[in-house]
Amino acid sequence: MLDVLNAVLVVVMILNLFALGTSRINSVIRIVAVEGALLGPVPLLLHGAGDISGASVLAAAVAVVLKGLVIPAIMRRSLRAADIKREVEPFVGFLPSVLLGAVGTGIALVFSARMGSGGGSTANLIIPAAIATILVGFIILTTRWKALSQVIGYLMLENGIFIFGMLLVEAIPFVVEMGVLLDLFVGIFVISIITNHINEAFSSMDTRKLASLKEE
């Protein structure tokens, strides 16, 4: 079981770097969707085989459907509606950002080795994978101008937090899990709508234009 979990986490970390190096927005959306869908059933791995309840299966299924299908669909829709260039338009180039992400992942590994296993975790890759994913999410958030890339950044950030949550998988009740998913869904939904409005108001999805709203 633990080997499977570690394997999944390694795949997630590679997907992170892949997302940093891809230039087509559609591909990035797909990468994040795969990442979310991979992570969805992971809590089931952490439960002992005996005590998988109906509720946790339902939570995993909802997570997979939401992150793997619904959210990517919403984002692709808004991409079509906005009718923008399908390029990512990074502020930092693709290769440098991949290198930055790799350095971040390395630091996360070193860091978590120093931090110890943290609350008796079962898999020792959970913490570094979580920190690395959060860092990569931040890199996407801070180095891409397009509003949709920002949404992707937030999604990746959430994936990182989700991995952290596995440390507490016994403690998190079903209601909280569903609440988090609902939050995420609504958040993405709203951002996608806002994206269209930004596009209409500024005839572009460049978030730099938003700075003109700042009060002087």
Add this chain to the structure above:
Amino acid sequence: MSSIGFVLVAIIISAASGLPVALSGGASRRGQAISALMLVAAGVVGLVGVLPVFASAATSSLALPWGLPSGAFAVGLDALSGIFLVPIFIIPALGAVYGLGYWHPADRPEDGRRLGLSYGLLVAGMALVAIARDGLLFLVAWELMALASWFAATAEAGKSEVRRAGWVYLVATHVGTLVLFAMFALWKATAGSFALERNLAIQPEAAGAIFVLALIGFGLKAGLVPLHVWLPGAHANAPSHVSAVMSGVMIKLGIYGILRMTSLMPTPDQWWGWTLFALGGVSALAGIAWATGQGDIKRVLAYSSVENMGIIAMGAGLALVGKSLGRPSLILLGMGGALFHVWNHSLFKSLLFLDAGLVIHETGTRRLERMGGLAKRLPLAAALFGLGAAALSALPPLNGFAGEWMLYLGFFRGVTAGPGRGLPVAALGAALLATVGALAVAAFVRLFGAVFLGAARSAPNDDHEAPNVSLATPDNGLAAHGKGKAGGSARLAMLAPMVALGLACIVLGFAPGLVLPAIGDAAGTWANLREGGRNLVGLADFSWSLPLGLALVGVVTLLLLYFSFAARGARKPGRGTWDCGFAAPTSRMQYGASSFGEFLGRNLSFVRVTRRKSRRPRGAFPAPGFYSSKTPDPVLDLSIRPLAAFAGRSIARMRILHQGQTQIYLIYVLLATVILLIAGVAPS
């Protein structure tokens, strides 16, 4: 139904009393009348519940589950609550009747709706504060009271002056609430629960900390110097009947809070009492000194409220000292004087605020320099104002004197050795009280003279007599539509509550013995003493009050008769022969409020700052001259405002971090996260 049941019903009626106004759109006279009727009914029901508490020493309480994870809906009624509930049920009801004449709903429906709703909620909140027996419930009621009073005080939010004063009040009241949060948290930590029940197991250090927090949190509401900063502005800018309720009733609940908390804790250290005593002394002296310099009729009254709260705090301080020394006579006289003064002040200060509202209604201004000569137009209002001012200045035979008399007795008794050493400092209290009384007379002679005596300095909406005064924009919007002339029924609605308050001042002055047992019981409840009422009657002998009062009235009547008889023969010149060389004297050449304030200001310069600006006419063809003086509030205007302005300028430099770029804000978040992570790992 039990006593507490009546009080709860009264609270519910009060809270709902704003609905007729709000549902009728705020513009209907009938809605306003139904609302006033509901408040009067609530007052009657409430008093039916409260008054039996004084007759029997029994207390009445009730606890209901309320579904929150902490605290309980626990309410209770004892004599101490009762003392504060009586004004809560009387003054707002009278104020609502007064409002029928004062506030014309059709003119400002939006403001009217806001005022109607918040006024009823204010009454409900105040009553709930007085009966709450649980820390959380107390905080909820306290906040309800604070917010409702804020909405009521800023009912005329269209004016920038009102909004500015409201802002100061909102900040001050929330600072106070924050301190109370800390106080109740500490109470929970030391006493084990939020229940406000007597707990003698609290350690002295913790009790001292709770006392200091209570002093700050409740002192902000009570308006003790230097925590009074919000009080003058809020009182001056509120509609007059709201000022009457705030000054007459609401700020007393600050004192109530201090008294309630001190009554729950074990025997206090002596410094508690002296601290409260010193704060009270400073408030009394500074409050009345600042009052003498104000040019706004309601600000004078507001500063005088600071003074009166100071007097009450001095009495409570004496009682606390008495409690720590175990001297029941000091407890009963000090607390009895303080509680009696709570009632007295709520009567005469409400009377004065309502009267000031009538004056403002008639003249269209709050500025003393534009008033004058109103005694001829409003003889009854002038007489009532004089009565209230005399009572406030503690002149016999009115109620203010009776209350302060008990404090004097307490201070004198404190000086003489009881069980233990004498307290020479208490003599200072008596001296201070006398000084403050004299200054109060001066302040109110100035106020009365400027408003009611002499000739009108400017007529409303008619400025031919005062060419230099522009009356095009009246200070108070009321005049803009009231045109300064209230109709007969409106005048009656305003005068009737004032007459009732004036009569109460006279009755309590002539026969303080009527209420002494009730007040003594409350003082006894506070200190956990038996037979407080009977003992207080023994300590404070008021048998002289009726004969002395009648004798004083007789002497004054004789003097008046003599002077009017002597004046009958004399011929009064219309204008003086010489007119001091002025060819065309105008009414603005009279001594005005500033002139009197100037004389007082020179003698009070140790506590009062006065800013003067003037230009004398010089030469053969002088340019127009002017003179103006202003008495800023030393705490608000000279300390807090400059500090706040400095902070505002410094914080503006932080805007360099504020670039408006989402990505940059996210980098801040990342940096903060990384720093926290490193800080978390570093020790290991």
